[in-house]
Amino acid sequence: MDLEQLFIQNKEKTIQGRYITLDSIEPILNRFDIKNDVKIIGNSVLGKPIYSYVKGSGKTKIFLWSQMHGNESTTTKALFDFINLLNNGSDLANQLLTSFTFYCIPMLNPDGAKLYTRANANNIDLNRDSQNLTQPESKILRAVFDEFKPNYCFNLHDQRTIFGVADTGKPATVSFLAPSYNEEREVNESRLKAINLIASINEVLQKYIPGQIGRFDDSFNINCIGDTFQFLGVPTILFEAGHFPNDYEREETRKFVFMALVSGFIILSENDIVSNINDKYLNIPQNNVVFFDFMYKNVKINYDGIEIITNFVAQYKEELIENKINFNAYIVEVGDLEGYYGHFEYDAKEALYKDDLKNIPIENQKANFNFDEKIFFVNGALIK
Incomplete structure (x- = not known):
């Protein structure tokens, strides 16, 4: 059948x-x-x-x-x-x-x-x-x-x-x-x-x-x-x-x-x-x-002048706005994240993380950022 x-x-x-x-x-x-x-x-x-x-x-x-x-x-x-x-x-x-x-x-x-x-x-x-x-x-x-x-x-x-x-x-x-x-x-x-x-x-x-x-x-x-x-x-x-x-x-x-x-x-x-x-x-x-909606690997982050290479992840929150479900991505964790996967994964290859706030990924922050001011992400997704 x-x-x-x-x-x-x-x-x-x-x-x-x-x-x-x-x-x-x-x-x-x-x-x-x-x-x-x-x-x-x-x-x-x-x-x-x-x-x-x-x-x-x-x-x-x-x-x-x-x-x-x-x-x-x-x-x-x-x-x-x-x-x-x-x-x-x-x-x-x-x-x-x-x-x-x-x-x-x-x-x-x-x-x-x-x-x-x-x-x-x-x-x-x-x-x-x-x-x-x-x-x-x-x-x-x-x-x-x-x-x-x-x-x-x-x-x-x-x-x-x-x-x-x-x-x-x-x-x-x-x-x-x-x-x-x-x-x-x-x-x-x-x-x-x-x-x-x-x-x-x-x-x-x-x-x-x-x-x-x-x-x-x-x-x-x-x-x-x-x-x-x-x-x-x-x-x-x-x-x-x-x-x-x-x-x-x-x-x-x-x-x-x-x-x-x-x-x-x-x-x-x-x-x-x-x-x-x-x-x-x-x-x-x-x-x-074991999954997050988004995973970003090998990201360079500048903490008070000290550069580290790390990973971070973002997750959608399903938010009802005007009778429509909006999928809004927020950063949820930064760290090694070994054993976890992303439904979308991106290897930053040690590119520098930047955003419009403190230039470091922070939990519960909207997932809008860029790498080396060349590769841009809005609501977690890569903008091509």
């Missing part, structure tokens, strides 16, 4: 980029609400509707939710791409719809999505509220879980650009986790089902992004929703959409999340999972914090 072509055919073209809000998705949901498939299942802290989309008649029940963190929108886009596939009338769509019943919450945290924040309007991280259930959004998610009684849960998130695949120097474009169900991180029947499915999806994705798939840390935290659902005996899979080179809008990453969803459900529907492949799962390298 040509997953690339399948993505192109089913991509939801009305949404793109990083800033995906309730206003972005309501027209799509209205389009799909043909047979009462779309419902309002509750409201956010600020009274915004939280929607569900239910499709399929199969006995295996799949529960998927996205944008639990409001600024993590890549999987929301991929989820709508997948919903398009379910509605395209193809043989594959029919196969999936007769095998599964899909219960989707495309945007659990509409307030955080509007504000482009991780937390909800009460400044609570919903992914740390699975036990206390203090927030309306957390209560809605748990109520659906209890009523729907899924056979599998898909917990859809984004991860920052700082994550790489172990120490390979490759970004973690997509990462997965079969969360632990206890402090000892043991593998029971439920967790093994999630492990086996992830290992199978990984084999498919390696054909498209070899070496760019990571495995998230599996330390147990019962306050996290994935750990809770795994503890309650439902195989749960964490998706983390990460960085693909030169793809800060995450349109390429979106494609790989779509591929992961489609291939996973095909594998499940055809009962094509190899049993007990824990070793293949553990062979997926762990995520590691």
Whole structure:
């Protein structure tokens, strides 16, 4: 199957980029609400509707939710791409719809999505509220879980650009986790089902992004929703959409999340999972914090008349300004930085650093500078 072509055919073209809000998705949901498939299942802290989309008649029940963190929108886009596939009338769509019943919450945290924040309007991280259930959004998610009684849960998130695949120097474009169900991180029947499915999806994705798939840390935290659902005996899979080179809008990453969803459900529907492949799962390298957005090497800096050669790095802050996400680069660290990588790297070859301030890179300073007054960088990027 040509997953690339399948993505192109089913991509939801009305949404793109990083800033995906309730206003972005309501027209799509209205389009799909043909047979009462779309419902309002509750409201956010600020009274915004939280929607569900239910499709399929199969006995295996799949529960998927996205944008639990409001600024993590890549999987929301991929989820709508997948919903398009379910509605395209193809043989594959029919196969999936007769095998599964899909219960989707495309945007659990509409307030955080509007504000482009991780937390909800009460400044609570919903992914740390699975036990206390203090927030309306957390209560809605748990109520659906209890009523729907899924056979599998898909917990859809984004991860920052700082994550790489172990120490390979490759970004973690997509990462997965079969969360632990206890402090000892043991593998029971439920967790093994999630492990086996992830290992199978990984084999498919390696054909498209070899070496760019990571495995998230599996330390147990019962306050996290994935750990809770795994503890309650439902195989749960964490998706983390990460960085693909030169793809800060995450349109390429979106494609790989779509591929992961489609291939996973095909594998499940055809009962094509190899049993007990824990070793293949553990062979997926762990995520590691090894990346910065920009790295500048072998830079000459003049400290009070003493010249040294060093390195420094800059990182984007994603700032919401007038309903648009602005990527603003700031210097974050100066030093040896051994073992770290930049998504963009530049070797200054001992050229002298200069800027409009103190002529030394300072943490939290905007990344506008030059080398030898010949090579200029604005917002971290080389000006050619």
